[in-house]
Amino acid sequence: MKLVGIVGSIAEESYNRKLMMFIANRFNNLADIEILSLKDVPMFSEDNDQTNSMAVQYLKHRIEGADGVIMVTPEHNHTTTAVLKSTIEWLSYKIHPLKDKPVLILGASYFTQGSSRAQLDLREILEAPGVNALVMPGNEFLLGNVRDAFDEDDNLKDGRTVKFLGDILGQFTKWVSVLKALKGPEAPDAWKNEDLTASGKTDTTIEGVDMDDPKWVEKASEIKHAASGKDYVKLDSGVLTVDQINWLLKSIPAELTYVDDNNQFIYYNHKNPDTKMFAKRRPDQTGNPLSMVHPDVRNVFDHVKQVVHTLRTGKTDMFQLAEPVDRKNIKWVVNNYQAIRDEDGNYRGINEIVLDFWPIVQKYLEMTGQKLVDDPNNKVDTGASASVKEDDQPAKAAPAQPAADTGASASVSDDASASQPAPTQTPTQPATPTADTGASASVEADDAPMPEVDTTASVSVSDK
CATH class of the missing domain: 3.40.50.360 (Flavodoxin domain)
Known part of the structure; x- marks a missing residue:
């Protein structure tokens, strides 16, 4: 308690x-x-x-x-x-x-x-x-x-x-x-109270600079006299310079984004230009509230609120979404939304980890001698929205993807990912199947009902 x-x-x-x-x-x-x-x-x-x-x-x-x-x-x-x-x-x-x-x-x-x-x-x-x-x-x-x-x-x-x-x-x-x-249980619509405009404050909010200022990083750093370059930072298990921390984070084979507990986008590991990213980010967006970084052009605010609320309230600590980024060549990435908590277990924000999982799968197949084969019982639709049970569908239609990423659309150019096999295939010794999270980033508002977010990290499963 x-x-x-x-x-x-x-x-x-x-x-x-x-x-x-x-x-x-x-x-x-x-x-x-x-x-x-x-x-x-x-x-x-x-x-x-x-x-x-x-x-x-x-x-x-x-x-x-x-x-x-x-x-x-x-x-x-x-x-x-x-x-x-x-x-x-x-x-x-x-x-x-x-x-x-x-x-x-x-x-x-x-x-x-x-x-x-x-x-x-x-x-x-x-x-x-x-x-x-x-x-x-x-x-x-x-x-x-x-x-x-x-x-x-x-x-x-x-x-x-x-x-x-x-x-x-x-x-x-x-x-x-x-x-x-x-x-x-909590009211089903409690997630609607999530403030994507970051109008509140937390104990780590930097005041004195507008969140929409394209020079937010520079001005916030000046206000707080932030360490930089060769300055050392004491961490709980090491002492590194700021340069070393940046090198370390950029070397991680994934896109990392930090949204704080006030729903303000405050960091990403800027390793590639936005045109080469799965979830596009630009340096001038850092500091923006989620409502600015993720404009509601596809009416996805409700889905963002659902995901954030699910993590904030501890219903789950990890929400995952498999997302197609190139339908022609069937390239997929996994968006992981990981709740960040402090030493006392208090919610302190979200680390979004966007990962091209095919190299991992490919290495696993090489190491185990297995291969991908067609699954005759497969029911995954690689070209449409996340599946929702007929009984679970709300009356009002809404977009299928809870696009909780803090950047723009997840679509990227063809050279952003190695060619991957269709997810309609399984290893010859298949692992336990997971829920269908194949939501499309380009689904229109009338194409599919809005999913309920539950604690099983599935975008489309009812929380009954």
Whole structure:
């Protein structure tokens, strides 16, 4: 279970932060708890809308991606703190990540009442219209005399207090699980909320340069004083210069593209001009939102949103699409959309890997002594759209390909790939067959129904 912890204090020395850190470390068997900071959240003001600021958007995305929220509040003048109240104002002004989100309220104070009045105040705020959080009822944890509650290692001293706290957290995780079960599966159209214009912000968004600026790389690098050339970069398993990193990425026999968790196209391994690429990219496109890099000329935005949402929400970590790039000579590539996650498992974007798989197949056949032969039971249509079961077809037609690549059309000139045999053939010792993902990049909107994206990495299988 994934929970986020919010501490209603930005003080350098905060007992409530100590309490939150103790909970995250001591009870990690119950849930993975990520502690969020309110330090950079601006004071709420309708006259200075900061909804799209990095700090507010960061909280929004973290809360939306969590199963529940733990809020730990001090007590200031019989109420919760100004910083926590202001933060909730931002999270209920134009965005509403706390809506229907399970919340557990805890708190500590210097005196015997243990922030009881602040917790009551916070409960009323969270249950107000516009916030609509689901605050866990009937449970209170009031840590009084907090200055004497922790030992030198910042652990709670009293064993009974630790047990009571553990009981409350156990009840909360069970309550979250029950609410999740009652809520049922995610709404079928939840993917429509994906913002391809990258209007939000993440903690890695570079501000101060327009996303559509053709010199985005140069200007963003200047703003952030980015390393370059012979400058060294410390990685988790090595130390390389920027030049070495570029050489390494360009040597990989595939086209790599990085789209961040704000749906902004921020990198590709520029090894070939766009005319020689399967999924065309140009240096002046780097920095663009997906809506600009992938114009909706074939009404494919819905498919892009479906793929991104499937990866963002963890329904799958890899989405694959086999795509014809030269029908005359039957040349195919595989588009792999790989979810990128950080050390804590948080979604941080997509690595699109476009690979000409024929050289791999050819080498495999040479090494094993096998060959490709016609499959009499083959039903793959190499000249049309991805297959969709008759019962699964939606009423409104839409394009067959979830073209989630961040560049333009995948079609390339004939010399972009070695001649490949038709995918209607199988090895003489065939492997387990995979789902049909043979979507065409050139299918018109009325040719085929829009596929449902599921977790089996197939473009055309219903998610029933």
